[in-house]
Amino acid sequence: MKALVCTQFAPFADHKVIEVDAPAIKKGHVRIAIKAAGVNFPDILMVQGEYQVKPPFPFIAGAECAGEITELGEGVTHLKLGQRVAALPGVGCFAQEAVVPANICVPISDKMSYEEAAGFVMVYATSYHALKDRSDIKPDETMLVLGAAGGVGLTAVELGTNMGLNVIAAASTQEKLDICKEYGAVHGINYVEEDLKARARELSEGGVDIVYDPVGDKFAAPALRSMAWGGRYLVIGFAAGDIPKVAFNWMLLKELDVRGIHWGAWIPRNMKNHVQNMGELMAMYEAGTIKPRVSGVHTLENFTDAMTALTERRVMGKVVLTMVS
Secondary structure, rough: OOOEEOOOOOOHHOOEEOOOOOOOOOOOEEHHHHHEEEEHHHHHHHHOOOOOOOOOEEEEOOOEEEEEEEEEOOOOOOOOOEEEEOOOOOOOEOOOOEEEHHHHOOEOOOOHHHHHHHHOHHHHHHHHHHHHHHOOOOOEHHHHHHHOOOOHHHHHHHHHHOOEEEEEEEEEEEEHHHHHHHHOOOOEEEEOOOOOHHHHHHHOOOOOEEEEEOOOHHHHHHHHEEEEEEEEEEEEEOOHHHHHHHHHHHHHHHHOOEEOHHHHHHHHOOHHHHHHHHHHHOOOHHHHOOOEEEEEEEEEEEEHHHHHHHOOOOOOOOOEEOOOO
């Protein structure tokens, strides 16, 4: 099978798609014929040796995928051959086949394309966990979403709107802000051209209640200082680069909470709640209240095009790879 194999840490453009043996089936696992795989910032960081998780060499990159089950390992009874599923094993998805634990497979709606499914689990489940389980949402509150047109950002805009929040989207271009408004944002801030803190305070009429931050870097301080009394700052990630350093007195002055969101580590500690969340998200998709946005589709061999689009901040929604024979 073809796969993007990492034998050493290096810039993503230096890695190659090569022919390798398909992995052997294991007890409690299933084999998936991968149709599409989502591309995320952690995938890029991992192959470059900049991610907190560093798998042993050699490893196949790619955290999430969607496809069809072609083989069941010993003991697997709740899934069946030919079933359409999405999975998030963390590695192994930039390939034509993967063997993954059966308990992480999520059956997908017949209405959902493999491209949508490949980019669904990580971004929607992260945002849903952040908003449902960690935000203490109150009616008619205001949420500022940074990097609002990106993968997780756009899902936060969409889910936040569905959950009754007044969403302010912050992004770097008018095109991105227009897409955010299609997904429910009531206001937009171009943080390249506008003062993020001042504009957020103005649009929220005094301060935002929740900040959803997947970007970090220079945007964190003005977003934090735009908050209202008792606000909750959700730390999702640091896609913009440096991990921000902020003064603790800001939290004291307004009794702010800074809350880390580590969905992947939360799952094994809260498996029942995770399964419930995924069921609720799939029901939302079936009902048409959420609609994944796939902004780019590339072949496995052209993975560098997808990763370049991510690093250059050109992706609006999700970018995915498709597997070809």
